[in-house]
Amino acid sequence: MDQRSELALESGEGSPHVEREAEKRLGRYLSLLSLRAEAPFGREGEEREAGRYHTILIEGNIIEISDIFEEVSRGIARLLSPLLRKKKRVLVVGLGNPRMVVDALGSETVHSLSAGEAGGRYVATLIPSVYGVTGIESAAIVRGVVREIRPDIVLAVDTLATRRAERLCRAVQIGETGIVPGGGVGNKREDLSYSSLGVPVLSVGVPLLARSERCTSLPAGLVLTPKEIDLYVPAFARVIARGIEGAL
Numbered sequence: 295m296d297q298r299s300e301l302a303l304e305s306g307e308g309s310p311h312v313e314r315e316a317e318k319r320l321g322r323y324l325s326l327l328s329l330r331a332e333a334p335f336g337r338e339g340e341e342r343e344a345g346r347y348h349t350i351l352i353e354g355n356i357i358e359i360s361d362i363f364e365e366v367s368r369g370i371a372r373l374l375s376p377l378l379r380k381k382k383r384v385l386v387v388g389l390g391n392p393r394m395v396v397d398a399l400g401s402e403t404v405h406s407l408s409a410g411e412a413g414g415r416y417v418a419t420l421i422p423s424v425y426g427v428t429g430i431e432s433a434a435i436v437r438g439v440v441r442e443i444r445p446d447i448v449l450a451v452d453t454l455a456t457r458r459a460e461r462l463c464r465a466v467q468i469g470e471t472g473i474v475p476g477g478g479v480g481n482k483r484e485d486l487s488y489s490s491l492g493v494p495v496l497s498v499g500v501p502l503l504a505r506s507e508r509c510t511s512l513p514a515g516l517v518l519t520p521k522e523i524d525l526y527v528p529a530f531a532r533v534i535a536r537g538i539e540g541a542l
Contacts, residue, residue: 300454300474301467301501302347303327305336311344320372321365325351343487345471348373352464357522357529366466370498370537373468377496378447378541383416385445386538387436387486389452389475391424395527396502396519400451402531403498407538415542418443424475432475433484433491440491448495450475450486451534456501459518463526466500466534473497498538500530 306312311333318326328348336342350369356362378384386407388400404419422428422435440448450473456462472487472495486495504518520526 300499301349301456301461301465302342302469303329303349304457305342306331306347309335311335320350320369323353323359323362324365324369325353326369326373327351343471345469347470348468350466350468352466356463356533357525363529363533367533367536367540370466370468370534371540374449374496374498374538374541377470378449381446382414383418383443383445383447384542385418385420385436385439385443385448387432387448387450388419388421389432389450389473389486391427392421393427396523397424397453399453399500399502399527399531399534402528403451403534403538406532406535413542417542418445431484433486436486437491440493445493448486448491448493449538450495450497452497452499453503454499454501456504459504461501462504462518462520463500463502463530466498466530469497469499471495471497473499498534500534502526502530 306329312329312331312335315328320326326348330346331344333344334341350366352362352366354362356366386404388404390397390400392398392401401421404421407419409417409419420439422432425431452473452475454467472485474485488494502519
């Protein structure tokens with residue numbers, strides 16, 4: 295099993311290559327931690343690319359407090375807006391396995407988006423599923439679509455993992471360097487990045503599972519996810535979709 299934690303703020307702890315910015319308040323329930331890495335960082339086998347990563351930390355339960363939902367969508371829009379400002383053609387990719395609730399964040403987000411021409415922009419959506427379902431690498435499917443429609447940028451949405459159980463459903467990460475599909479559920483595949491696709495790649499994800507290999511309070515080999523995961527996934531899918539549309 296791949297033991298990678300996909301929260302960059304966890305991978306960057308103690309790294310000399312990472313500069314961590316001061317924590318900022320985004321609202322009553324939100325704070326923002328951003329970091330910049332001048333070189334690849336992280337433990338051996340889970341290295342991350344150099345670049346900028348942003349983590350919105352959520353203080354409360356998004357499925358119980360409506361104000362949190364609104365604050366998170368605005369926070370996502372605020373962070374994505376400058377990154378998408380000059381992009382006229384956007385491809386939003388919902389990664390993960392739609393048949394697994396915990397891994398369906400990407401597909402659910404795409405289902406919540408409106409595609410096509412709007413406001414001088416063109417938004418396309420894609421759900422490539424996973425190799426175990428289609429027999430085709432997600433990166434190969436995305437690469438083919440990129441060659442066909444020529445977007446200015448790819449925005450990938452996926453489930454993430456965390457080392458700390460207390461961060462489950464309490465964070466949203468936005469990365470400016472791409473993403474490795476399947477890393478969060480222990481099945482790392484070919485990455486989606488500028489080098490693999492030829493266009494910039496942003497990523498948005500939520501930690502929906504924690505591995506016992508990184509959580510010392512749990513027996514080894516277990517994967518922890520909230521019992522209300524069937525409620526958290528559609529809630530975060532809607533909030534991410536609203537944030538994306540707000541940024542556009």
